[in-house]
Amino acid sequence: MTATASHTRARPLGASEIEHATRIAEPDFDLLDALYRTDDPDDQARLLARVVLSAFDNYYAVSRRIPALAQAAFEARDWPVTVRLSKIRIGLYTACIDQLVPLLKAGLPELTTDEQLWPTAEAELLAAIEGRYEADFAFAFWQSLRRKLVSDEWRPVSYDAGSTARRTTSPAAVLKTTATTLPITAEVIAGILDEAGFRVPWRDRDGDAALAAQAIETALEPLSPRPGEPVKIEIADSGFLRNRGACLVGRIKLRDRGDMPMRNLPLLIALLNEKDGLVVDAVLTDSDELQYAFSSTLANYHATNPRYHELARLLYELMPKRPLGTQYSCIGFHHLGKVAVMSEILAEHRKTKEKLATAPGFKGTVAIAFTMPSSAYVLKIIRDHPTDDYKFDYFDGLDEVLRKYNLVHEIDRAGSMLDNIIYSNVKLDRAMFAPELLDELLEAGIGTVTLDRGALVFRHLIVQIKLTPLPLYLANASAAESRAAVINLGDCIKNNAAADIFNKDLDGRNYGVSRIRKVYLFDYDAVEPLTSVTVSRDGAAPGEFDNGMVFRPQEMLEGLRIDDPGLRRAFRDAHPELMQADYWEGMQQALRDGKVPKVMNYPASRRLRR
């Protein structure tokens, strides 16, 4: 690709084209028929494995088409289509499983109870997927399907990759390397931009390349670079596409120089497709900033390279503060992310021998949250009934709360809500639990937790990244850090509003602060669509809510329950509009008009043309 004007604008994708490309093929009815007819256990096992593998293949084929469609939509500036593709992708896995489950249940009811068939069929499946790149994905699909079929039976199916687990994966297979010498020139960057292979013109490729080269030079300064020193620029051979943006991701490597050891600088080149062409909007060179742009609290990226293990490993090397499991999720491989996160939790326990105990902070009235002191994760279950301290006078029930956690998993979390990994029928060894927590889980009348031969079986288990709950953070932070946190809390509330999420439990204890000092909402039992909330202009009316759905912006500050008057003032000064009905009504109107405000996912200071 060059900067010449000879490119024509990309053609928007038609609705029927998308529908056609993302339609899931029908299950293999011939195989299903043969499965229903046979009485031979070996045939049953073989056919069951083939039926499921064929459904997985259908799923995988569509899921692999979506990144290319997302790239085409980015090139055509077709933003509604990019949003649609994200939605389609996130629902696809479950849709494929849901297509098969009723057919298997109806045609072979004994599947839900047959203890013999599953292990034999699993052996058949493992033999059939042996050597395939996506074997672990096919196995995850198999386990998800099995879990759905036997879910009423309370028999947990493990969340592990079994024999399909990959022990080592080097990102080298997905990297393209440019070898040059310092300083990195505009021509070298222009070459990297060209290699990305976008089929639309740049607005000012050479000008952007010069600015990007300048930004990289500034970022390299602390690494004591020397003119003429050899340097390698490794860029993932993959587009990463999300909403209105795309990015190139990789690193700059300076080798051991005798007086200096080997040095690595992460690199993210953020691209936009504006009306007049492609633009390099920003260059990020700090691991924390990459983490911010790749956050699992945003919509997932579509990665055009299918080697998801190497991509996840590369992201982990670039952002080592975030666990490997969540790196899979942020490129949309949620089910592998799920398996990886569970393996990490078990490995953390094996390594540290720490016990799961109640999470630090306020005890939940709706959830029970627990963690190990050095774990990266918090685990949660929802109580069947809230405790006596519950704030509201009605409770929608466990299923409704889980629905809200699931809703937040599926939406674009606008950079300000934690993702939720929701497991069902999970078994955890009872030795992992501290005695007090074990007593609480087993004795507080929680119907969704049972004891089964030395293990706790959880009907549902929510896993989130661990944050420092805001009240604990404020109790230990410096004045400047506390001020920054409460200002960031306001940004968080605004981003959530832009995602049509309103947390009617305003209390600041529902928020946490991450290792990169960003504030997120982590408690979702009280979230409602902002567009369904009545915003009251009547400041004098008593009580916080009427029917749980009337919000008085004047009471926002009080609702946050931040004790320190200086911090309350900082919040009010930074976000006066949050206390005004006009702001909330304006946001509701924008959402109803389909105008979703842009979400900023890197610091404004990193933009090349500010």
Ligand SMILES: Nc1ncnc2c1ncn2[C@@H]1O[C@H](COP(=O)(O)OP(=O)(O)OP(=O)(O)O)[C@@H](O)[C@H]1O
């Ligand atoms: N992701 C997380 N990181 C760190 N701590 C967490 C996280 N999620 C929950 N906690 C801790 O667990 C406690 C209870 O969790 P949560 O707020 O989800 O429960 P809840 O019952 O819904 O709360 P509430 O009573 O406010 O409705 C929190 O106050 C916090 O201390």
